[in-house]
Amino acid sequence: MSCSSSQDIVRRILRNPNTAVSTYHAKQLHAQILKTKGTVDDSVNSSILIKCYTSHGLLHHSLSFFNLMRFLSISPSRHLFPSLLKASTLLNHFPLAQSLHASIIRLGFHLDLYTANALINMYSKFHNPNDSVRKVFDAMPVRDVVSWNTVIAGRAQKGMYTEALDMVREMGNANLRPDSFTLSSVLPIFAEYVDLIKGKEIHGYAIRHGFDVDVFIGSSLIDMYAKCTQLEFSIRAFHLLPRRDAVSWNSIIAGCVQNGEFDQGLGFFREMLKENVKPMSVSFSSVIPACAHLTALNLGEQLHGYIIRLWFDDNKFIASSLVDMYAKCGNIRVARCIFDKMETRDMVSWTAIIMGCAMHGHALDAVSLFEEMLVDGVKPCYVAFMAVLTACSHAGLVDEGLKYFNSMPGDFGIAPGLEHYAAVADLLGRAGRLEEAYDFIFNMGVKPTGSVWSTLLAACRAHKNVELAEKVVDKILLLDPGNMGAYVLMSNIYSASQRWKDAAKLRIHMRKTGLRKTPACSWIEVGNKVHTFLAGDKSHPYYDKINKALNVLLEQMEREGYVLDTSEVLHDVDEEHKRDLLRTHSERLAIVFGIISTAAGTTIRVIKNIRVCVDCHTAIKFMAKVVGREIIVRDNSRFHHFKSGSCSCGDYW
Template sequence: MKRFCSWKWQQTLECCLHHNDLERAKLVHGLMLSRGIHPPIVSANRFLDMLSEAGEIDQAVKVFDKMRQRDEYSWNTMIKGYARSRLLAEARLLFEQAPARVPITWSSLISGYALNGCEDEALELFWRMQSEGLKPNEYTFGSVLRACAVRPRLSCGQQVHAHVLKTGFDSNVFVVTGLVDMYAKCRRVHEATNLFSITPERNTVLWTAMVSGLSQNGEGRKAMEIFREMHRSGSRPNQFTFPSVLTACASISDIDFGTQIHNHIIQTGFGPNVFVESALVDMYSKCGDLSSAQLVLDNMIVADEVSWNSMIGGCVRHGLQARALCIFKRMHETAMRIDDFTYPSVLNSFASLNELKHGQSVHSMIVKTGFGTHKHVGNALVDMYAKCGSLGYASSVFITMPEPDVISWTSLITGYAHHGFHEDALRLFCDMKDAGISTDEFALASALSACAGLTVLEVGRQIHVIFIKSGFGSSLSIENSLVTMYAKCGCIMDAHTVFDLMPDRDVVSWTALIVGHAQNGRGNVSVELYEKMLRSGTKPDFITFVGVLFACSHAGLVEDGRYYFESMSKIHGISPSTEHYACMIDLLGRAGQIDAAEELLNEMPIKPDATVWKALLSACRVHGKIELGEMAACNLLALEPQNAVPYILLSHMYSSAGKWEEAAKIRRLMKSRGVTKEPGCSWIEVNNTVHAFLAEDRGHPRMAEIYSKIDLVMSLIKEAGYVPDRACALHDVDEEGKEIGLAYHSEKLAVAFGLLAVPPGCPIRVVKNLRVCGDCHSAIKYISKVFSRKIIVRDSNCYHHFSEGACSCRDYW
């Protein structure tokens, strides 16, 4: 009777196992043990395997411990179960205790290590297996190749490949699939393709590995062609094949083929598969068909975070930041899991919309959910704060990151450069190099932008050398930055050389050179370049016209300027902004056409801003139009009451007209309002050191030599015909004091130091924060002739290239 009951219990357990009824199996197994009945080893192993597959490792351990008999399958099942549950130490201990280790035992542990990111241990175990005289089987090779693919490790993978050839597994489709995947993950797609091509037996898994490998390596079209071959061969794609080919479609924005794949998915019954549906959302999003992406997402039975993330990313990619934030809000409200792929897309939206406050709210959410230490999230936070101009917060996040990478470094460098903190940007760039972080093209472009802002030519040249040595090849962003850097440092011919050598050019390239020539007193060349740009088929943009009109203004090309201004809307469909109107008013004002400038001002369809009023005021000051100048000054003061420019220009205008009382009144008003004029400062870079000078500065270590040089310079240029322009001096000192004050203006001190410190034959480069004064402009022309030196002065308006007594601006600045 007892034997009959034992048999009945065993049959009941077998029935539960056969129907995969784990809960009933656990109940029956418990009742059997309580009656002293132990299931046969085959049933116990099946029960052990079921528990292990279900992740109930603790229960599996109890079953294993109570088994009276264990065979290889029992040990291997437990080792695999531990490994699957990431209990690698326990798996290794059981492995070492196993009475016999066959290839599957080794494979189970190797696979566990590989799947859990412990590639070193997996490879060490594989080589130990060889040393103990055991031959690997197809599953061992598959596991160790997976380990080689994870990091990836090409050299180890090649060694395993050699072992595959020696042991005759090179025709095994399972092993070949592992090799194809390994080579693809190691970015050796050529080797992967060769292996695939010589393998006669191909199953769905191998086809999928090849499609996936090509897709991952940017070979979207080839991946699609392999998928077509797979279809023609009669192999049926699975839930992993479709996402791979859809990724290929997305990578080259081939929505037509993607739609065909979608139809094929429906026909083959894979429509409700979450992996396939997520890939469809991603494909449609990346191809710009957000309506179809949303339709797939809305119809998903089980929508996972991957599909939602793809939808958010697609909206961000196509400039629909507000829509992306709405989807994120829905995702949050439905308690959908938000992960380290969701947050970067959302933070990117806030960065694009300059929504700092909302970005900070999401930052709080990130901290609460424990994603603050994730690299992608940290990078997105740094980028968001940097783009929003909150550089303190950007730096704080950066400092707390465990291992900042090139992306986080570049985001911070770019943030500082973009917001005018050029010195900080260059310091960070140097720190990045010192930290051993390999720079990318974006970091180099931002560093060059900082060099342009500071006009530190030598540092810019060094970064140019870094770019050449980097092996990046041609990079449009870096080459555009080089054109801008050289132009802003006064090396317009170097800028032109970089431009001429560029294999590809966009509107930014052309605009940078157009603006560069204009700023360097070569407005005629700017206009020629603009016409050449049009002939090349490149369409001008908003900034291009600012450059062209600036060039016309500084070259006195009134009719050309009028034509280009009118062509903006009539030919190119670009509505002029206040910047374009300011350029036109400046152009007309410089040419003495004040009435035409006033007429254009009155015809403006948009409200004039400070740049427009300043342009008109400057023109009135030059041409003595006091009444109109007063009106311009009043409007400018209303917009910028703390700006010293309108006070100074109006005061000078009154003084020039002999209206001393009105001039004094303006200066008193300026003083009563606490408005101070920015002191003139000039600086010069010599041997990578910047030397700054203020007017009548005596703080430089070599000031005695500099003042002695100034006295000599002034004496020699007077003999050559220079006459001090006392109108540029202070009004509250006597005539002798005015002349002495003029001699020690900041730009003259910088030029004198250049004569002392810059080797003969090399140009003297000086930068001034304000517009160069008329007297200094005249004096430096004479200095360039008397001392036979080329002198380049960049002021707040443009570059002045002095040579042989003449200036590139032709005294029209």
């Protein structure tokens, strides 16, 4: 093969971006260099060959040929080392990168602009305590925008925000104008600092220099405004982009979801699919939590199918999101299956499954998983302790809960927070150890809030301890005079004790101060549509059918032994009125609608915004038995799985 043949092969390599074709020609060139060693073209051709190998991921081929060059006495050119440095970086081989740097210095290429830029990029990718990035940068006789951008981006990616911003100022002092890459590196800093003013200044600079239409700048602006809770500006920046890629779509989806606009986030996701933009793996990590918050199980299942088709199901971040979504949407069985199949589990996935089991009444499973996590070498975090304490609270595992709480500071170096104290107060209160719970809160290591005392007030109501409740409500109202929940709970405690005058006084005071009780409300998803019911609500278009079915079902339940417990009706009215109030509680209406609107055997899933009352809890056990279905009700503290006349909570909630 002649020298001109080598040139032909080089032209084919440079012309063809296809990996298979390029590497085929590269191997031809490799063979040609071996045959014609010592020719003038060998140094240039070797650089092209190594660049081809590196760009197509054949990293070991690049390094092997570099070693072969010494044997062939081929002198390396300055164009060679950027590719070799990239290969060492991709291989995460720091000693190799350092040896290449030594070769560069020996050959005098360290003063070459492109080689020095490659060195800066290489060192910025490695954690280097000696700050070799700055040393190489400071030694450069000439620097271009790429040099500055590489250092700035490296600083920003490592969380060195102050240093990154200082470099931007230095860049300006060096009479070099920041470009779109510079701006896309610094905008995330202002997003992290939630510095809206500085972010707007960068936006203004981008507009003045025509960078605002750049898709990378646009995505950074969308993200910055969303993290600064300026969702309106975020959406406006998105719509002003002339072209949108997967990154910009993902930025707007994540920003709607992060700001609690779950419906809007899902809407953007649907638009993205209509635009035939293929979702990134991170897109699902953003949108699945929206399904979890909306408890939109049907949509979540559709997304899960999409994830499987795209082969993203082995992504641990997506898998963790799915575990959390299925648990929050009431399907703990599928959540556990996904968790068990995960090859690598991080703290997020462990915490999601432990909390899921806790919320579904599988307390022993939650505790067992927590212990398994410790054996696996994963150190529990703040939220993981919340999960295991919640599990202990919901199952009455007082000794276990206290053991975990006491182990936090000494064994794991985690100072208990207000949520942990509230969980222990709840643990003691549910178990009837009310005075112990009072002393525990009174002697807390941090100042208790109204919400911590409220857990004990709820326990006082459950255990009908009026005297302690009065002490506790005074504590709450001293800290939070406008705590409507405390007034409602205390009013209910008085009503349950038939102290109607005291209950009336509280209600009159609430009206005078403008406090409004949150109405009991339940939701059920049927046919991809969410139906809402209030207590005694007759506005639903199917109300007549619901009422008729409810009467038939009540007769069947009474034949099975169900008796309405009117003691739970906290109003001074006659027995007949109490019966009417009970039978039309919002969760009962939602359940009956679900029964008449779905096929036999379908699981009924209902969400309620407040605690399920004792009589409804009893009634739903009978409903599940009569209709032969599983009924899952999520109230404001946990899930209840009703099946065959019993509940997963074991009547302890």
